[in-house]
Amino acid sequence: MKAAPVFEAGSHRWWIIYDQDEHRVIDSNVYVMESNEQSIILDPGGFEIFPQVFAALVEAVPPSSLKAAFVSHQDPDIASSLPLWHACNEKMEWHIPKLWEGFIRHYGALDAPLQNIDDEGGSVIIGGRRLEFIPAHYLHSSANFHVYDPEAKILFSGDVGAALLPPGHDAWVDRRDKTGRAFAEHISKAKYFHERWMPSNAAKKNWIERVSQLDIQYLCPQHGAIYSGDNVKRFIDWFDKLNVGSATA
Ligand SMILES: [Fe+2]
Ligand SMILES: [Fe+2]
Numbered sequence: 001m002k003a004a005p006v007f008e009a010g011s012h013r014w015w016i017i018y019d020q021d022e023h024r025v026i027d028s029n030v031y032v033m034e035s036n037e038q039s040i041i042l043d044p045g046g047f048e049i050f051p052q053v054f055a056a057l058v059e060a061v062p063p064s065s066l067k068a069a070f071v072s073h074q075d076p077d078i079a080s081s082l083p084l085w086h087a088c089n090e091k092m093e094w095h096i097p098k099l100w101e102g103f104i105r106h107y108g109a110l111d112a113p114l115q116n117i118d119d120e121g122g123s124v125i126i127g128g129r130r131l132e133f134i135p136a137h138y139l140h141s142s143a144n145f146h147v148y149d150p151e152a153k154i155l156f157s158g159d160v161g162a163a164l165l166p167p168g169h170d171a172w173v174d175r176r177d178k179t180g181r182a183f184a185e186h187i188s189k190a191k192y193f194h195e196r197w198m199p200s201n202a203a204k205k206n207w208i209e210r211v212s213q214l215d216i217q218y219l220c221p222q223h224g225a226i227y228s229g230d231n232v233k234r235f236i237d238w239f240d241k242l243n244v245g246s247a248t249a
Helices: 047-060 082-087 098-107 181-187 191-197 199-212 230-239
Strands: 002-009 012-018 030-035 038-042 064-068 093-097 114-116 122-127 129-134 145-149 154-157 216-222
Touching: 002 047, 002 216, 012 047, 012 216, 030 047, 030 082, 030 114, 030 129, 038 181, 047 082, 064 122, 082 098, 093 098, 129 199, 181 230, 199 230, 216 230
Parallel strands: 038 064, 064 093, 093 114, 154 216
Antiparallel strands: 002 012, 012 030, 030 038, 122 129, 129 145, 145 154
16 A cells, blocks of 8 residues: 555645555555644554555654544444554544444454544544544444544545545546546446445435535545545535435345
8 A cells, every 4th residue: 555645735734545455355545634743544444454554654654643543433444453553552542433332342452542422523633633523324334424624625535435446546536537537437436335335315415415515625535536626526416316225135
């Protein structure tokens, strides 16, 4: 995996860590926000990819700057690395959905400091910058949050926006996509994921109303590639129209 910059304004930076070498497990993105020499890691990933993520993280920020981790929901590709990160830095605080505390403890590190996020959401301040925890329940997990950075205009959107891309993929859906052609090509790799993993059209509507009030320049999913500029609106409009929560059996 490798680290690439997403946003930079003075001491305020965002990074994506992406493109696993090992594809026996689902390809996942990890994000890092750094401000004034403090940092937070978002959806730090699975036990299996911890060495790759850690090696890439070192290219971006000193591991000693990590003050916190954010966990959008309980899945193993999000949080099963918890005991390994905790062994590296036992002071890191873990912001997790309150509903999932007893389940996330099954990953180990029973003494790790967990900060529960109530269903209404909340926020954390890292290096003087406030990140907001935006409720995204049932997208796809029953207690699920996204993270909004109002200064960088970044929405970390967890599994929403996810696409299943081949090895060697780019970190971005083409940033100069004037016509939407690159978006159309990309979204064909996102369709099945949303239809099958997102269970509720009502939850989807609720999320769309919530995020439509945010100024978003970069929509950053935990699988696939980043949507920027016009492609953010293209994605939200596409998701609005998609019928989700169906399986054939
Ligand atoms: Fe998930
Ligand atoms: Fe995921």
